[in-house]
Structure formats: structure tokens, C-alpha cells
Amino acid sequence: MDQHLIKGNRQSLADYRPQHFLWEQRGAVGLITLNRPERKNPLTFESYAELRDLFRTLSYVDEVRAIVLQGAGGNFCSGGDVHEIIGPLTKMSMPDLLAFTRMTGDLVKAMRACPQPIIAALDGVCAGAGAIMAMASDLRVGTARSKTAFLFTRVGLAGCDMGACAILPRIVGQGRASDLLYSGRSLGGEEGYQWGFLNRLLEPEQLLENALSWAGEIASGPSFGHAMTKKMLHQEWAMGVDEAIESEAQAQAICMMTQDFHRAYHAFVAKQRPEFKGD
Numbered sequence: 001m002d003q004h005l006i007k008g009n010r011q012s013l014a015d016y017r018p019q020h021f022l023w024e025q026r027g028a029v030g031l032i033t034l035n036r037p038e039r040k041n042p043l044t045f046e047s048y049a050e051l052r053d054l055f056r057t058l059s060y061v062d063e064v065r066a067i068v069l070q071g072a073g074g075n076f077c078s079g080g081d082v083h084e085i086i087g088p089l090t091k092m093s094m095p096d097l098l099a100f101t102r103m104t105g106d107l108v109k110a111m112r113a114c115p116q117p118i119i120a121a122l123d124g125v126c127a128g129a130g131a132i133m134a135m136a137s138d139l140r141v142g143t144a145r146s147k148t149a150f151l152f153t154r155v156g157l158a159g160c161d162m163g164a165c166a167i168l169p170r171i172v173g174q175g176r177a178s179d180l181l182y183s184g185r186s187l188g189g190e191e192g193y194q195w196g197f198l199n200r201l202l203e204p205e206q207l208l209e210n211a212l213s214w215a216g217e218i219a220s221g222p223s224f225g226h227a228m229t230k231k232m233l234h235q236e237w238a239m240g241v242d243e244a245i246e247s248e249a250q251a252q253a254i255c256m257m258t259q260d261f262h263r264a265y266h267a268f269v270a271k272q273r274p275e276f277k278g279d
Contacts, residue, residue: 011060018054020047022072028065028219029212030058030116037073040125042081045100048107048129055110062278065219065226067114068211069137070121071130074204076146079128086155101161104129108162111136112234115227117218121211122146122189123204132162135171138230141211142198147186154184170237172197222260223278 013030016023022033032054034041043051058064071077080086089097111118111133120137126148134140134148142148150168152161159165159181169177172195180187193201202210218226228251236244255261260276267274 009060010062011057012063013057013061014063016054018050020044020050023054025064026212027216028063029215030064030067031212032067032069034069034071034077037071037075039081040075040078041071041073041130042078042084043129044081044084048104052103052107052110055107055114058114058116062223064116065221065223065278066215067116067118068121068208068215069118069133070208070211071123075124076120076122076126077128077130077133078125079130079151104132105162108132108136108167115223115230117215117226117230119211119215119218121207122148122198123207127151127186129162132164135164135167136162139199139214140192140197141200141202141207141214142189142192143202143204143207144189145204146189146192146198148192148197149184149186150180151184153182159184166237220276222255222258222264222276224258224260225255228255 013023013025022031022035024031024033032051034043034047036042058067089100092100117139118137119139119141120134122134122140122142123146124143126134126142126146128149128151131148131150150159150161150164152159152164164181165177168181171177172180176195179185187195187197189198189201192198200210200214232244232248232251236247239247259279260274263276264274
């Protein structure tokens with residue numbers, strides 16, 4: 001393949017400086033921090049769009065192989081800012097409202113489409129769009145004091161927001177998702193862990209360290225293989241079993257062409273640990 005074409009499809013985030021949240025690269029792990037702790041890290045029109053654009057860009061970034069998403073100050077995210085989003089929405093026309101809801105949905109689409117596994121580190125309040133971002137992540141670690149609420153019905157809206165009716169039942173089951181989406185109640189950390197919404201339940205002081213460590217383990221693995229796993233997990237929701245088996249046969253054959261597959265074999269023969277490079 002033409003090397004200019006390859007380079008043209010690659011981007012670096014080394015100089016990336018977002019305006020509406022914090023970004024830090026720790027080796028091959030990217031750390032996103034929602035940073036409005038005085039308001040429990042709500043989203044604005046601008047931060048929605050900037051997060052969406054970052055996750056889209058990550059599809060072209062090789063140097064980042066896993067993502068950790070957290071909130072500052074002991075809370076994850078309180079959802080859309082009441083004064084900067086909710087108030088203005090009450091005054092918008094239908095076309096403008098639809099443009100907004102499509103933009104928020106595009107954030108979830110971008111999170112699901114980016115090849116890097118995303119770990120959400122949940123502490124304190126995780127509500128509304130914050131709960132959706134946690135749901136849209138690949139893995140979730142949380143604390144006993146975390147409270148996740150899909151509270152849309154409590155503000156007079158439907159529970160079907162940003163893909164919640166499609167994704168949440170696949171994580172916790174249809175009945176439990178129905179409970180959360182009809183009631184808008186908070187899902188505590190211990191209950192969330194028992195339900196499988198949280199993969200790990202941790203003490204608050206362990207949360208970020210554990211999330212970064214887990215992301216580091218993932219980042220050290222075969223990133224092409226991880227990206228393929230994430231893609232198939234998402235695509236196979238809409239497939240029958242026979243179609244899924246054929247798709248996985250094709251995906252695995254592609255992965256068998258990677259150098260990482262060959263590295264793993266030669267390392268096994270030499271009784272060594274493979275060093276994956278993502279190619």
C-alpha cells in the first residue's frame with residue numbers, strides 16, 4: 001500500500017489540547033477527564049461535540065490503544081447542564097431539537113466505532129448523559145458510592161435516549177433495563193456490580209489506579225485484535241447466529257494475517273511472552 005496513503009490515515013494526539021475537558025496520554029493509554037467538579041461535571045453543547053470529535057479522531061490514532069474516561073472531584077458526570085442545555089432546549093424548534101438529539105447520539109456512535117476499548121471509572125453521580133457515556137463504554141469500574149441514573153423519565157422525557165433501549169438491556173438484561181429506564185432511579189455501586197453493569201467494584205482511592213492499570217494491560221495486548229473484537233461485539237447485535245459465525249470466521253482470518261499473530265506463535269515456541277505491536 002502507498003505509504004503516503006497510510007500516513008494520511010494516521011493522526012497523532014501528542015499536541016491535542018481540548019477546550020472542554022482534560023486529555024492526557026499515559027503511554028498507550030488515553031485519559032479523558034470531565035473537569036467541571038463544582039457542578040459535578042455536566043456536559044454542554046460544546047463538550048458533547050468535542051467529545052464526539054475526539055472519539056471519531058481516535059479511529060485514526062495508533063499510539064493510543066485504550067481509553068479511560070473519568071470525572072473530576074469525586075463524581076463522574078451529572079448529565080446535560082441544566083442552565084446551559086436544558087433551559088435552551090425548552091425554547092428550541094423541532095428541527096433544532098432533532099439536530100441536538102442526533103448530535104448526542106453521534107457521541108455514542110463515535111464511542112462504539114472507535115477501535116480502542118474504553119473503560120469508564122465511575123464515582124459519585126453518574127446521571128443522564130453521564131449514565132449513557134458509562135453505558136456506551138466497553139468496561140466499567142465503580143465504587144459503592146457511585147449512583148447511576150437514567151433519569152430521563154423524571155424530567156418528562158422517554159427512557160429511549162442515545163441508544164439506551166438498545167444497549168442497556170444487553171448489559172443488564174431486559175427486565176432490569178426496563179426498571180432503570182421507566183423509574184429513572186439510581187443504581188448503586190453494589191447493585192450495579194451484582195447486575196453486571198460494573199465489571200469491578202473498588203474503593204474510591206483505588207478507582208483511577210485500577211482503571212489505568214487495566215487499560216494498560218489491554219493496551220499491551222494485540223490492538224488490532226482488540227479493535228476487531230470490539231467491532232464484532234457491536235456488529236453482531238443485528239446478526240443471526242449463522243451470519244455471526246461467518247463474520248467471525250472472516251474476522252479471525254484477517255487477524256491471522258497480522259504480525260502480532262506470528263509474534264505470539266514464535267514467542268510461544270521460544271517460551272517467551274509476546275510483545276505485541278498492533279500490526
